[in-house]
Amino acid sequence: MTRCAVLNRRIALGGFSGRRYCQWLLLILLVASPLKAQPTLTFEQFYSKVSVLGLEFSDRVKQLSGQQIEITGFMAPPIKAESQFFVLTKMPMAICPFCSSDADWPEDILVVYLTKRQTFIQNNSMIKVTGILEYGTWRDENTGFVSLLRLRDAQFSEL
Amino acid sequence: MKASWLVPVTFALVPVVIPATAFAVNIYPIDRATMLTGGKFDFKVEFDKQVDPAQVSIKINGKSYQQVWSQKSDFIKDEDGLNASSVVIKNVDIATPGDYKVEVSAGDENGTVSWSVYQTPKKRQAKNVILFIGDGLSVAHRTAARVMSKGITEGKANGRLAIDDLTNMAFIGTSSTDSIAADSANTMSAYMTGHKSGVNALGVYVSRAKDSLNHPKQETLGELIKRTTNMSVGVVSDAELEDATPAAVLSHTRRRADKAEIVSMFYDIKPDVLLGGGSAYFLPETTLGSKRKDNQNYIERFQKAGYLLVTNANELKKQGSSADKLLGLFHTGNMDDVLDRRFLKNDVTKKFPDQPDLTEMTQTALDVLSKNQDGFFLMVESALIDKASHPLDWERAVYNTIMLDQSVAIAKKFAETHPDTLIIVTGDHTHGISIIGTIDDDKPGNDMREKVGVYETAGYPNYQDKNGDGYPDRVDVSKRLAVFFNNFPDHYEIFRPKLDARFVPAIQNEKGEYIANAIYKDIPGAVLRSGNLPRKSDTGVHSVDDMIVQASGPGAERFHGYMDNTELFRVIVDALSLGHGKQE
Secondary structure, eight states, rough: OOOHHHHHHHHHTTOOOOHHHHHHHHHHHHEEEEEEEEOOGGGGGGEEEETTTTEOOHHHHHHHHEEEEEEEEOOOOOOOOSSSSSEEEESOOOTTTTTTTTOOOOSEEEEESSSSSSOOOOOSSSSEEEEEEEEEEOOOTTTOOHHHHEEEEEEEEEE | GGGHHHHHHHHHHHHHHSSSSSSSOOSSSSSTEETTTTTOEEEEOOOOOOGGGGGGGETTTTEEHHOOOSSSSEEEEEGGGOOOEEEEEEOOOOSSSSSEEEEEETTTTTEEEEEEEEEEOOSSSEEEEEEEEEETOOOHHHHHHHHHHOEEEEEEEEOOOOGOSSSSSEEEEEOSSSSSSSSHHHHHHHHHHSSSSOTBBBBOOOOOSTTTTTTBBBOOOOHHHHHHHEEEEEEEEEEETTTTHHHHHHHHSSSSTTTHHHHHHHHHHHEEEEEEEEEGGGOOSSSOOOOOOSSOOHHHHHHHHHEEEEHHHHHHHHHHGGGGEEEEEOSSSSOOOOOOIOOOOSEEEEESTTOHHHHHHHHHHHHHHHHHTTOEEEEEETTTHHHHHHHHOHHHHHHHHHHHHHHHHHHHHHHHHEEETEEEEEOOOOOOEEEEEETTTTTTSGGGGGGEGGGGOOOOOOOTTTTTTSSOOOOSSEEEEEEEOOOOOOOEEEESSOOSSSSEEEEEEEEEEEEEOOTTTTTTTTTEOOOOSOTTOSSSEEOOOOEEEESTTGGGGGSSSSEEEEHHHHHHHHHHTTOOOSOO
16 A cells, blocks of 8 residues: 555656556556465364374375465564574464473474564564475474474565 | 661671671572471582582581481582582481481581471371362362352352362462472472472472482472382373473472473383373374474383373273273373363364363272272372463363362262272462452443442352353353453453453563563453563463362361461371381
8 A cells, every 4th residue: 555655656747647557556466466376275284183192294285395385374483583483373372482491382383494584573463474385393403493394495474 | 768777777687697607508408398207308418619528527417427328429529510519419318207407518618407307197097198289279260160150149159169068278388499489390399299399390409400300309299109108199180291280299300391301200100090181292203293302102101011091081981990000191282171172162172172071080090099909199180270370361260170179079979988088179379360240241331341340230140050060051141250360461351251262361572572462452342451560471470379278088187277388298198107118
């Protein structure tokens, strides 16, 4: 909205209708977006089996592995301000298991490794993350943090 | 101002207060420790700096420690690079009751502590002891459970809880060695060892050792029973079995978060019944969902040691009672609140839809343990009273309290046919929770605050229990109890139960401070409450208020007046007569 308003002013100088420009822009976006659509994953789709004796990844996770996917969720506060990974949760989380000694992460989280550092987003707002899906237990050498499911080369944006 | 007269008095006191020597030592067990005859402990002296071992003198009632204990002592010249020496003697005990003075010196460092060692009566009073812990159980939880479960009209309760008729009662002090405020680790540890400890610690004194598993140990009740008797031991909780309260029955660590190690301690002691959540720490790291960092498969190890494994309510019901040794794991983490499991049709229990109720776990544990002619000790924890109270979700906490009460009813029924059973019901610490009246949706307007009824405008809530299961049929009635916590982070007060999932009052921002969780912001009537806790506090905290302990059966008469939480251990060991060494 804001960006379009700025454009409006510029375009108006050139004798175009700002509103029409915005409409064109929207149309282009609408036409272009299906082409760029990438598969989405939801938190409910992570596991096909959750049992006391262990979990199993779903077929969807296995199929999408290695592909660029999109997922929405909430950003748990990063371990360190400069860290290049964060934990994506389905709902905002009250406890930070990194800081609290008696808490653990739930199973349905996604660890997101960013292509480049991005500013922390308030856990209060939902974000959209894209990246390459990877599954299987893996331990981060720098932090010792063990993840089951990850996004590599990821970036995120506010919704 | 007016207290200026204090200044000269204070100055006058200073020379008296400062000890004569410049260097003090820490001695564990600490001053005023009370100990059971024959109860094992690690003795440790921490000097302030490096000392010459030839100069170290440790005297117990005037006798050199080598004359008192045959165990080898370890002299650590420079402990953990702190440039200070320590002496450690592991697994010692004192066999003769009485008062003991321990005097330690090395050069210009010295220190003294006094211990009191007690013997238990010769005659065993109780065959069985069942200890119920409502984690965080406070007076308001009990009152709300009675009102919501039994109803109340014209000022009188329409029924009584099972806990209401236990014969004896006392107040309990819950503070820890390092802080007036306590957590579930050191409070339960005090019940289970008879020694005080520090926040986050289980079955150890908090010394300066860096390794969390290398602090001076205090023998736990679970170990003592297994070491000296043929009794059975059972541990039941709806938290992870590695959580502080169940862990305290038999484990030793300065950090309650050492959950993988706690599982191995369970395995070493082998309680006969283990029922609860927390399977993730039993699974080897190669199994998806494991939280171990090694390849130990404790499910297999327990099975090989003769345990029957059950993983849901159906299996527990069908096979549980037939077992001699029973391992029931019903969730990878903490089990779910009874309000979600049995009453709200939400998504919370989708992952583990067939979790047993605490009542079913209690009954099965009694079925298995009571096969032992030598008696048993059973600890049953309703853990989620606390876990729901922290995030200010009082409805879930009260439903969990009703479940605790129904479990106590099962134990009372057992005691009818086994009158040599001591039943103790208490919490480990309290929460700052209080009932102040009602909230009536039918009062005019949209401002929820104006719907809070106090004094004569409160009247009575309209919960109903038509099916007679002891729980209100609906939690979201139009006229509800008004219950508030006295300490909280920033959050949105919505004046009504959270039907989708447990309340998450605050979440962290980029500065590491907790701010109100915005998902409740747009609920009609939501009001932002600014927190009164430090901004680093994620949820409500424990209160320092006294705990209530109640009991019935042989030994229950010992509960009266005000007691320290370490005295609960003494009541149990006295009732079971555990101070006479190995029983034949």
